[in-house]
Amino acid sequence: MLHNATNGFSSTNLIGVGSFGSVFKGILDDEGGTIVAIKVLNLQNPRASKSFMSECKALRNIRHRNLVKVITSCSSIDCQGNDFKALVYEYMSNGSLEKLLHPALETEQQQPEIQNLSLLQRINIAIDVASAIDYLHHHSHEPIIHCDLKPSNILLDDDMTAHVGDFGLARFLTKFSSHNQSSSVGVRGTIGYAAPGKHKIC
Template sequence: MPNGSLDKWLHPTLEIEEEQPEIQNLTLLQRINIAIDVASAIDYLHYRCHEPILHCDLKPSNVLLDDDMIAHVGDFGMARFLPEVSNPNQSSSVGVRGTIGYAAPEYGLGSKVSTNGDVYSYGILLLEMVTRKRPTDLMFEGGLNLHNFARMALPDQVMDIVDPVLLNEVEEVAATNRILLQERDIKRKECLISMVRVGVACSMEIPQDRMNITNVVHELQEVKNILLQPRTVLIRQGGKI
């Protein structure tokens, strides 16, 4: 894909920046759109295909971006048809574990791959998009992982853990008007809290506690709607606003 992988945009190296100067920081709207694209792709694989498909290795490097920054899920080397996994006479799902940090914890206990496993991987990916921290970051040791890191920040400390780039985005119109600036910050905070909530809900330790991917698509569409809501129309009356 022309714009490479999501991983390169979230974690660009100096070498990547020199080879692909078009790579910049992703805006909040771009991240929401990418999150919706990926969730929609997983929803399609799980519920819209003739035979449900499990991706089994969802991570930023397997999310590819086209000319319009529309996200596409790639690399189906570990993918499995759900009927194949459910068939006790089939053993092809044995050994499928995905990638460390993104693979569901139950896979490490020998459980078969499932739609819930893909949802877990998606939740970790979404949290990584918001915080810009890999699940394998050195800060995550002992009982701390990306899921717990994000869960403990809800709701009041979310702005302390999000990618600082998202806090420094400046809109020219808002920057010239205090009320519009405050409104922008309120909407941005609401969107980020909602995204973290969805990421945490998808990456719960117990598979049955995880959010359904179809609901994820709807929730993130609502987040996008909040961000794109028209700004307050200010009417000057009697010299006051």
């Protein structure tokens, strides 16, 4: 079904590429012809399966208007008999915040209708993202740290409402019984990432 929805995962349906896989726009063969975003994991990357499991674990118990909604997940075998893992999300028609903030990074083909964000839109997006993070840290079933928050992981719907996505590196916090206890973890997130236009402050 996912193969048909994306015309065989055609490059013309490709809308994004990340560390652990590629995202395709697809149209499901249902009554309404639902438009979705399908993230296909690159299982050649040894960390992709772990990312898939982390994302499934994070998304199965969280519900918030500013988080990308997952419709379903797929763990199966593809047409060639290889392992296949994918996540199906609600489609965000206005793409990522990164593409709107830095349109020069995209070709005209990928971003045909470039629009400038007004100050009010930027403030509303910041509020949406803050609401999502507050929910994850303080109001979800188990506190979750996103670990890879960046403009390319903030997606915008028809109404320019921001949704935080990509929970492949999410970390679940355990509640310690003592304030003196601490947890030490390695660096997580996009290694060496700096948003375009961001300058180092000495």
